[in-house]
Amino acid sequence: MLDEWTSNSLTHDPMRLYRLKRDRRHIPVSAKYNIMGFISSGTYGRVYKAECVEDGQIHAIKKFKPDKEGDVVTYTGISQSAIREIALNREINHENIVALKEVILEDKSIYMVFEYAEHDFLQIIHHNSTHRVPIQIPVLKSLVYQLLNGLIYLHSVHILHRDLKPANILVTSNGIVKIGDLGLARLIYEPLQPLHAGDKVVVTIWYRAPELLLGAKHYTKAIDCWAVGCVIAELASLRPIFKGEEAKLDSKKNVPFQKDQLLKIFEVLGTPNERDWPGVKDMPEFQSMKRLDYFTNRLHEWFRTRANHAISVYELLLRLFYYDPDKRLTAREALNHPWFQEDPKPTRNAFESLLSHSHSHSLQSQVPNPSHHLPPLRRITQDDAPSMVPMQGNINIGNGNNNAGGAGHGHGIPINAGGMGAGVIGAGGGGGGPPFGSHSQTHSKPGSSASFASLSGGGNAGGTRKKARLG
Amino acid sequence: MATDFWTSSHYKRWIVDRSSWNQARAEDYRYVDRPEYIDYLSIYFANAINKLGKKLQFRQRVIATATIFFRRFYLKNSYCDTDPFTVIAACCYVAAKAEESPVHIKLVVTESRSLFSQSHYGVKHFSSDNSKLAEMEFYLVGDLECDLIVFHPYRTLLALCKKEAGNGQSHASEEGEAYSDLGVGADDGPRYWGTGEGQLELTPAAFQTAWSIINDTYRSPLCIFYPPHLIAIAAIYLTFILHPPTRPESIGLTSEQDTLFSEPSLEQPRQPRRSSRQAHGTSHSNVSQAKKPQDPVSFLAELNVSLPLIATISQEIISLYTLWDNYKEDGLPDAGKFAGNMDSPMSSAMGSTSVSPAKRTASGQIMRHDVTASSMGLNYHRTPASLSVGAQTPGSADDASGDTASSADGNMCPYITPVFLSGVLQKMRERKMASYAAVVNAQPRMQGVAVNKRLERTQAAG
Numbered sequence: 035m036l037d038e039w040t041s042n043s044l045t046h047d048p049m050r051l052y053r054l055k056r057d058r059r060h061i062p063v064s065a066k067y068n069i070m071g072f073i074s075s076g077t078y079g080r081v082y083k084a085e086c087v088e089d090g091q092i093h094a095i096k097k098f099k100p101d102k103e104g105d106v107v108t109y110t111g112i113s114q115s116a117i118r119e120i121a122l123n124r125e126i127n128h129e130n131i132v133a134l135k136e137v138i139l140e141d142k143s144i145y146m147v148f149e150y151a152e153h154d155f156l157q158i159i160h161h162n163s164t165h166r167v168p169i170q171i172p173v174l175k176s177l178v179y180q181l182l183n184g185l186i187y188l189h190s191v192h193i194l195h196r197d198l199k200p201a202n203i204l205v206t207s208n209g210i211v212k213i214g215d216l217g218l219a220r221l222i223y224e225p226l227q228p229l230h231a232g233d234k235v236v237v238t239i240w241y242r243a244p245e246l247l248l249g250a251k252h253y254t255k256a257i258d259c260w261a262v263g264c265v266i267a268e269l270a271s272l273r274p275i276f277k278g279e280e281a282k283l284d285s286k287k288n289v290p291f292q293k294d295q296l297l298k299i300f301e302v303l304g305t306p307n308e309r310d311w312p313g314v315k316d317m318p319e320f321q322s323m324k325r326l327d328y329f330t331n332r333l334h335e336w337f338r339t340r341a342n343h344a345i346s347v348y349e350l351l352l353r354l355f356y357y358d359p360d361k362r363l364t365a366r367e368a369l370n371h372p373w374f375q376e377d378p379k380p381t382r383n384a385f386e387s388l389l390s391h392s393h394s395h396s397l398q399s400q401v402p403n404p405s406h407h408l409p410p411l412r413r414i415t416q417d418d419a420p421s422m423v424p425m426q427g428n429i430n431i432g433n434g435n436n437n438a439g440g441a442g443h444g445h446g447i448p449i450n451a452g453g454m455g456a457g458v459i460g461a462g463g464g465g466g467g468p469p470f471g472s473h474s475q476t477h478s479k480p481g482s483s484a485s486f487a488s489l490s491g492g493g494n495a496g497g498t499r500k501k502a503r504l505g
Numbered sequence: 506m507a508t509d510f511w512t513s514s515h516y517k518r519w520i521v522d523r524s525s526w527n528q529a530r531a532e533d534y535r536y537v538d539r540p541e542y543i544d545y546l547s548i549y550f551a552n553a554i555n556k557l558g559k560k561l562q563f564r565q566r567v568i569a570t571a572t573i574f575f576r577r578f579y580l581k582n583s584y585c586d587t588d589p590f591t592v593i594a595a596c597c598y599v600a601a602k603a604e605e606s607p608v609h610i611k612l613v614v615t616e617s618r619s620l621f622s623q624s625h626y627g628v629k630h631f632s633s634d635n636s637k638l639a640e641m642e643f644y645l646v647g648d649l650e651c652d653l654i655v656f657h658p659y660r661t662l663l664a665l666c667k668k669e670a671g672n673g674q675s676h677a678s679e680e681g682e683a684y685s686d687l688g689v690g691a692d693d694g695p696r697y698w699g700t701g702e703g704q705l706e707l708t709p710a711a712f713q714t715a716w717s718i719i720n721d722t723y724r725s726p727l728c729i730f731y732p733p734h735l736i737a738i739a740a741i742y743l744t745f746i747l748h749p750p751t752r753p754e755s756i757g758l759t760s761e762q763d764t765l766f767s768e769p770s771l772e773q774p775r776q777p778r779r780s781s782r783q784a785h786g787t788s789h790s791n792v793s794q795a796k797k798p799q800d801p802v803s804f805l806a807e808l809n810v811s812l813p814l815i816a817t818i819s820q821e822i823i824s825l826y827t828l829w830d831n832y833k834e835d836g837l838p839d840a841g842k843f844a845g846n847m848d849s850p851m852s853s854a855m856g857s858t859s860v861s862p863a864k865r866t867a868s869g870q871i872m873r874h875d876v877t878a879s880s881m882g883l884n885y886h887r888t889p890a891s892l893s894v895g896a897q898t899p900g901s902a903d904d905a906s907g908d909t910a911s912s913a914d915g916n917m918c919p920y921i922t923p924v925f926l927s928g929v930l931q932k933m934r935e936r937k938m939a940s941y942a943a944v945v946n947a948q949p950r951m952q953g954v955a956v957n958k959r960l961e962r963t964q965a966a967g
């Protein structure tokens with residue numbers, strides 16, 4: 035009854051019927067979105083600005099890099115980081131967390147479609163520092179308030195973000211803060227493995243909490259609160275408060291003693307002692323720490339010299355910088371701090387105080403006082419790596435199908451078969467100078483690469499190879 | 506989310522009623538000889554997931570997650586136009602990542618290949634190509650709609666019950682650790698299923714029984730019909746019937762068996778670690794409470810759940826055991842290696858070498874306590890099968906593992922076996938293929954590629 039083709043198909047390509055059905059139903063990314071341009075390239079992939087064909091809404095599409103084996107792009111499995119980001123985003127919903135609209139799995143690539151955010155903290159800091167004007171307190175306070183509000187939510191559902199830093203905190207054009215990049219985030223509710231077992235090192239070095247730097251095997255939500263402290267200090271002073279040099283992993287992948295980063299912290303906050311932090315003596319790196327020079331707390335002085343206009347936030351910051359993770363303010367406690375009750379009060383639109391001064395975005399470079407104006411729009415460019423833009427023109431949804439009859443040879447087709455799409459327009463790309471997005475990425479340093487290594491038995495493609503989390 | 510089941514994707518999108526499941530099986534029913542084989546396939550596939558999971562050294566929760574993925578996948582697809590073993594491999598691969606304990610894709614491919622090439626799976630050619638599995642992972646995650654965080658009854662069991670103090674160990678020590686070190690117990694938020702009052706004390710044996718019953722429920726699609734906390738409560742209820750708290754010795758659980766039960770054997774962490782931070786003493790299990798006699802029935806009644814619903818679920822679990830009694834997994838090459846794990850841990854503890862004495866004992870015990878059961882509205886029928894199979898010897902399975910095709914037709918073998926079911930599956934798949942071929946052949950001029958093209962179109966439409 036069965037012809038040869040059929041029985042062959044059952045044996046050698048047993049998912050054939052299923053695949054045909056699925057591919058036939060698939061609506062390709064390019065049919066749903068017009069790619070307007072390229073925003074940024076991160077550790078995992080590239081972020082594009084895109085317009086939804088159906089309703090004209092603007093989105094950011096994060097396309098995860100497919101892993102390559104040699105020159106051939108093949109399926110190698112979805113990285114741990116992508117799985118995390120996708121799985122967590124599907125469960126959460128909060129105004130201050132960037133919303134995931136949909137995920138499209140197509141041609142060995144993963145596209146995560148997010149709501150679009152016009153700004154991010156790094157860009158705002160950069161903008162103000164370029165113009166040598168501080169971020170005004172009403173704006174600063176509103177940004178921090180919303181950041182904490184989002185973090186309270188994440189912590190309430192037992193998610194540690196583990197990579198809070200200015201580049202990962204977005205702001206919409208309406209001044210709503212959106213915490214992004216859950217690629218390192220983890221559920222800490224009933225973990226099957228101790229947290230440190232999966233990811234040996236978390237958090238970009240400048241924002242990494244002292245307990246992590248001292249080798250704690252166990253950590254808590256308090257690491258995110260430390261990072262928030264660092265972010266507040268950076269908003270206030272326009273540069274990273276603890277800009278240490280990262281010691282690289284040695285050949286055995288042992289995490290080295292992060293001497294320089296700790297010294298940068300101690301120079302401002304003093305050397306931790308057992309009175310303030312009884313647990314410090316149990317830290318694996320306690321002995322190494324004791325050999326460092328001794329410092330006393332100079333945070334107040336730091337404010338006076340680096341961020342005097344924001345001295346009102348001193349007390350809050352001091353408490354977010356408590357060494358003892360148990361004494362450090364929680365996100366909720368921080369939100370309840372009197373600073374937020376004082377005038378000026380935080381506003382829902384973080385830029386509200388600027389609106390009365392600002393006439394238009396486009397005027398900002400000509401007006402005398404840029405601190406009174408909204409930060410610039412996100413620049414988008416032509417993709418500088420066209421091979422990564424198969425999104426347009428790649429309407430052949432089933433690259434794997436056409437020859438599916440032949441026991442699955444349909445998988446070695448390069449991902450860039452579609453090439454540069456007709457619909458890609460380089461809005462804003464023509465202007466002189468490097469686009470802001472990529473410019474801002476250069477703000478990191480070589481020393482901070484490889485801040486992530488994974489011990490998880492995995493070695494599954496991509497995820498475990500990460501990660502150079504840069505400032 | 507992590508605490509709030511009611512806002513989870515699991516609750517919002519993946520609790521379905523039985524009719525949706527049956528609808529999803531429509532094609533399978535069309536091509537299968539007897540409808541009840543479909544139910545046996547549920548056991549067969551769950552056991553296959555379990556076996557693969559064990560080979561990959563998964564914790565029980567990862568296996569459970571893989572099983573849920575598998576059930577969800579088949580809410581949208583038919584057995585007969587997929588290869589369930591490829592799907593199983595992908596479910597395990599994704600579940601490991603979703604539960605933050607990833608394994609290398611190569612390992613999954615290698616283990617799947619060696620496991621599924623055994624005769625009782627009838628997979629003649631499991632691709633050694635990693636990218637085949639990765640491709641399936643993509644499709645799977647798509648069909649799962651990227652909802653990868655799932656809830657399991659184990660959590661409710663741990664939250665509701667504690668093992669009696671005395672063995673000095675917390676419940677599964679990895680949870681114990683998580684609870685104490687992460688302070689999860691302390692800032693857990695309101696419990697979504699109950700009054701939040703107190704915990705029930707279970708003997709280690711009873712705790713293990715409840716744990717095992719939960720494991721067993723994954724052999725049926727129950728996990729997509731009911732919220733996990735209700736399944737847990739049903740398992741606790743059934744446990745009371747097996748281990749009446751007033752006379753724990755009466756059902757023959759000796760201290761020897763207690764040692765077998767002393768730790769949920771499937772949940773042991775590879776390396777228990779102590780926190781570098783001081784322990785917080787929030788661990789449920791270490792808090793000593795004043796002992797007062799507990800009445801389990803009123804404890805369950807105080808939980809804010811529907812008792813008739815618990816009774817229905819309990820009933821369904823018993824039906825599963827009844828069905829399972831007719832299914833025989835051993836007598837197969839790897840029986841010695843896996844039997845203990847395959848059948849619920851309860852079974853090995855019950856000290857029998859036969860197929861699934863655990864379930865049999867469980868259903869037997871439950872039947873003997875039918876007064877209690879009826880008091881909760883339970884209504885079940887003792888089936889002849891559940892009593893008769895106990896006498897069979899393992900050797901008799903060999904007879905059944907011969908010619909699958911004739912077994913399928915003749916319905917002669919006393920047990921449903923994996924070999925038999927692999928024949929059932931193969932037949933379904935061939936029939937489905939043949940019916941498409943028939944459609945295509947009705948168009949005489951179409952040949953070769955054109956035929957295939959046509960077939961593809963037909964398939965896609967269907």
Ligand SMILES: Nc1ncnc2c1ncn2[C@@H]1O[C@H](COP(=O)(O)OP(=O)(O)OP(=O)(O)O)[C@@H](O)[C@H]1O
Nearest residue numbers: 074076077078079081094148149150151201215217
């Ligand atoms: N929703 C969004 N709207 C606008 N821009 C975005 C959005 N999401 C991300 N971006 C931009 O893309 C950059 C990289 O995104 P994201 O942090 O999610 O990716 P990543 O690969 O994890 O990057 P990295 O490793 O650099 O942190 C962000 O810093 C931001 O500039």
Ligand SMILES: [Mg+2]
Nearest residue numbers: 076201202215
């Ligand atoms: Mg980022």
